[in-house]
Amino acid sequence: QKEVEQNSGPLSVPEGAIASLNCTYSDRGSQSFFWYRQYSGKSPELIMSIYSNGDKEDGRFTAQLNKASQYVSLLIRDSQPSDSATYLCAVNIRGGGADGLTFGKGTHLIIQP
């Protein structure tokens, strides 16, 4: 079974701290990785994409990819209450019954003022 796994949380982080969200995936050959943010009652919004090992920074967000460990993470620096949302990890999984872009169930992040 090709999968994308995330800790559902909730993950509670104080305002101003670094929030660290993690995701593991089962397909060693995956090449494309995305992070989406979803506010309650809203649709997912793409916030980061990463394709190569290492770090990719965009403002307060940093995506980290380690293909050897099949692990992708999202760091949010200087966390703000407006960052409180569910964060979905998406990985392009090859093969299997419904292959393609596969989403984890998301991590619920709470930033405490």
Place this chain on the structure above:
Amino acid sequence: KAGVTQTPRYLIKTRGQQVTLSCSPISGHRSVSWYQQTPGQGLQFLFEYFSETQRNKGNFPGRFSGRQFSNSRSEMNVSTLELGDSALYLCASSLTPRTGGNSNQPQHFGDGTRLSIL
């Protein structure tokens, strides 16, 4: 550039009825995927259309069907509605197909249609 447009935003139906949801992708996007989202199950893939052809289908009963038109707009139909079909239905578009190996294009979501079955 206009985003993905889904209509209607909200629907209330009763058991046994059928419903049709519509999705207009971002201009130039030929891939349209449909997802069902419920609190307990997360985002579950329904099916994907690319160039008017269904490329892949998730693990849903045949009551769920879809199609894509030549202008890339897509419709999803659910027949004989059940209480368990109450969910947020999301449409996502992308330049390249969702499936097929190493697509590096992300999907962009519409605001969704919230379907409630009474």
